[in-house]
Amino acid sequence: MGVDDHDTFSGLTPLQQAAQEGDVAKVVELLDAGADVNIQANGEMAGKTAAMIAASNGNTEILKALGRGPSLLDLKDADGGTAAMTAAVHHHGSVLDYLIEKHVDLNATDSDGWTALMYAVTVGDAVCVEKLVKAGADISIKNADGETAIDLCKQSKKRYPLIQIIDPKEPLPDITE
Structure with a gap:
């Protein structure tokens, strides 16, 4: 199998497999x-790059080993997802720190119009929400359903406290849910 060939079973290239396993030495090799x-993966991980795989596993060291610049870290998968979205939904604050440091596009949207901030909100990750807001994520972006991150917060009492992180001036909803 060549260095850029996809494995027939997994759909991953050797680099993507090494990223998934967290094998920094193999990534460098x-x-x-x-x-x-x-290169984007085939099969179950269709469209994912090695950076996206590393982000989903919370592996900042693999991202650093990849030595990627901001435009490459902004690559989108088949559904429009980015490494920042993946890190946010999987509660990987240290990966988000690295991506923010590299000035990735925090306002990129996937095929449903969702941003990294929206994903962090839906999983209730106050740490990631705060990191994204402090880094300048646009809180006014609406997804395909016309909802902002604050609108998503209002859909669950568990997410109400996130409203104050996103916009301290925004009133909290009545707790009658």
């Missing part, structure tokens, strides 16, 4: 051998 960091 494959990059030195000329592995293409932009």
Whole structure:
């Protein structure tokens, strides 16, 4: 199997497999051998790059080893998802810190119009919500259903406290849910 070939069973290239396993030494070895960091996976992980796989596993060291610049970290998967969205939905604040440091587009939207902030809200991750807001995530973006991150907060009492992180001036809803 070549350095950029997809495994028939997993649909991953050797670089993507190494990223999934968290094997920094193998990632470096494959990059030195000329592995293409932009290739997207096939199969179950269709559209995911090695960076997206590393982000979903919370592996900042793999992202650093990939040595990717901001435009490459903004690559989207088949559904329009980014590494920042993946890190937010999986509660990986340290990965978000790295992506923010690299100035990725925090306002990128997927095919449903969702942003990293919206994903952080839906999983109730106050730490990631705060990181994204402090880094300048646009709280006014609406998804395909016309909802902002604050609207998503209002859909569940458990998410009400996130409203104050997103916009301290926004009144909390009545707790009659």
